[in-house]
Amino acid sequence: xxxxxxxxxxxxxxxxxxxxxxxxxxxxxxxxxxxxxxxxxxxxxxxxxxxxxxxxxxxxxxxxxxxxxxxxxxxxxxxxxxxxxxxxxxxxxxxxxxxxxxxxxxxxxxxxxxxxxxxxxxxxxxxxxxxxxxxxxxxxxxxxxxxxxxxxxxxxxxxxxxxxxxxxxxxxxxxxxxxxxxxxxxxxxxxxxxxxxxxxxxxxxxxxxxxxxxxxxxxxxxxxxxxxxxxxxxxxxxxxxxxxxxxxxxxxxxxxxxxxxxxxxxxxxxxxxxxxxxxxxxxxxxxxxxxxxxxxxxxxxxxxxxxxxxxxxxxxxxxx
Numbered sequence: 569x570x571x572x573x574x575x576x577x578x579x580x581x582x583x584x585x586x587x588x589x590x591x592x593x594x595x596x597x598x599x600x601x602x603x604x605x606x607x608x609x610x611x612x613x614x615x616x617x618x619x620x621x622x623x624x625x626x627x628x629x630x631x632x633x634x635x636x637x638x639x640x641x642x643x644x645x646x647x648x649x650x651x652x653x654x655x656x657x658x659x660x661x662x663x664x665x666x667x668x669x670x671x672x673x674x675x676x677x678x679x680x681x682x683x684x685x686x687x688x689x690x691x692x693x694x695x696x697x698x699x700x701x702x703x704x705x706x707x708x709x710x711x712x713x714x715x716x717x718x719x720x721x722x723x724x725x726x727x728x729x730x731x732x733x734x735x736x737x738x739x740x741x742x743x744x745x746x747x748x749x750x751x752x753x754x755x756x757x758x759x760x761x762x763x764x765x766x767x768x769x770x771x772x773x774x775x776x777x778x779x780x781x782x783x784x785x786x787x788x789x790x791x792x793x794x795x796x797x798x799x800x801x802x803x804x805x806x807x808x809x810x811x812x813x814x815x816x817x818x819x820x821x822x823x824x825x826x827x828x829x830x831x832x833x834x835x836x837x838x839x840x841x842x843x844x845x846x847x848x849x850x851x852x853x854x855x856x857x858x859x860x861x862x863x864x865x866x867x868x869x870x871x872x873x874x875x876x877x878x879x880x881x882x883x884x885x886x887x888x
Contacts (some may be wrong), residue, residue, distance in 0.1 A: 572692075575605045577812035585625040587643055587703045594680035594703065598696050599623050599687040603857035609845040621850065637708040638673065646702035651695070656717035659694045659770050666701050667802060670683065673708035675813030678743035678788075678887045679795035681707050682735070682810075683854070686798025711751040711812040713761030723770050725763045726825050729815055732756060736808045743788050746820035747813070760815040761808040770799055770806045775812055778859060778870040779826040780818075785881040788821035790855055793874060800865065833872035837863070841876045852878045 569577070582598050589595060597618065604614050631644040653662045663685075670735060674682050681704025688696040720728060735749040750756055763769065774796035781789045799806050806814075819824060837860060844856035855878040863871035 569603050569611065571611065574611055574614065575601060575691060576693055578614070579691060579696045579701075582622070583695045583699065584628055585622060586628050587647075587699060588640075588720070589624050589626065592640065594677050594684070595625055596680075596854065597625065598691075598699070599680075599684055599852045600850040602687040602691045603853050604845060607841045607845050607853070607857055607860065612622050613845060617848070620848070625743065635705070637669075637705055638676065638710070640706050643702050643706035645863045646705040647698055649702045650698035652703075653700055659697050660715060663689070663802075665695065666705075669828040670701070670708065670811035671689060671807050673704075673710045673813075674795070674799075674810045675711065675747050675816055676709035676744065677703065678747075679791050679798070679813070679817070681705070682802075683791075683794050683798045686801040689801050691751050703834070707744070709748065709813070710809070711747075711749075711760060711816055712757035713808055713812045714757045715761065715808075717758060717762055718850035719764035720762045721764055722776065723827065724826075725815075726776075726818075728759045728762070729819060731818070734819075743791060743817075746788075747816040750816045750819040756815070756819075760812040763811045763815075764809070765773050765805065765808075767805070769811075770796060773806065773811075774800070774862055774866070775868060775870050776825055776827065778862070778868075779829050780821075780823055781855075782870060782873040782877045783826040783830040784821075785877050786821045786823040787851075788817060789823050790851060790878065792817045792821070794854050794858045797862055800862065806812070829873055831873065833869050834875055835872065835876055837872065840872060843879050844875070847879070852881075 578601050579598055587595050601618055629644050631648060633642045633645060635645045635649055636642045684703055685700035688700040710860060732755045735753040776795035777789055777796055781793055801809055840856060841860060844853050845855050856875045859871040859875040
């Protein structure tokens, strides 16, 4: 069985499994499967990793709620909807029609709907695309923005975010909960969407995430980096909704953004990708995959440095 065929067989089997576990955490099974394949994991390793991870997942629930953006229990209804749309119009048209709406809520489920959709596109698997879009729609998280003030360059935008007063309650909440709290905070809407949009805006945001993760190993920043990679797969430029989600993610992380690299990377990509393939931590697998692919698109030492930091920080990662 060739690698692509093996991946599609695994993704076919995964369609029967729940998109969440443990009280609402996003399943990383299909995302990490695609990442492992592209990083070069042998067939036996991909099969063993999949079996180990799938053991935590229950069966996909039946449809119990009507479709509604941002309603987690409507995931099954959205899945049925997107499955039918793909059957009727094709994967490409379904994705094209869904993106303008969904990108306004890109940060939902700690960016995992966006990220799962990006991996589904890379896998070329229609069923997985339906699952990714459904997860995104069910966990849709719109964040407020105001368009009146002039755009800001990256450093000024970060400074403006840094001056915002924090929300009243953040401690102990999930990534999504903290992002939602920041979205409702006074002043957020006036700043969040003001990052100057230009051809290299996504590259700037992704490198900011890579450098910040390299400096801090912050778990929320890791999600922003993998979200930037997914965004690079799905659209040429990040829309205002994604920029607002990035702002909320940065604020929710509590990390100090890093505009420069903390240290030069010390390991080449073959060593890093091999180490990632030996990992059980899905977040580190996905981080390494995202950084590796982004380095192919926008060469920079920050990508390898972020992957190195992730491979050394497995014990610090917890589920979102």
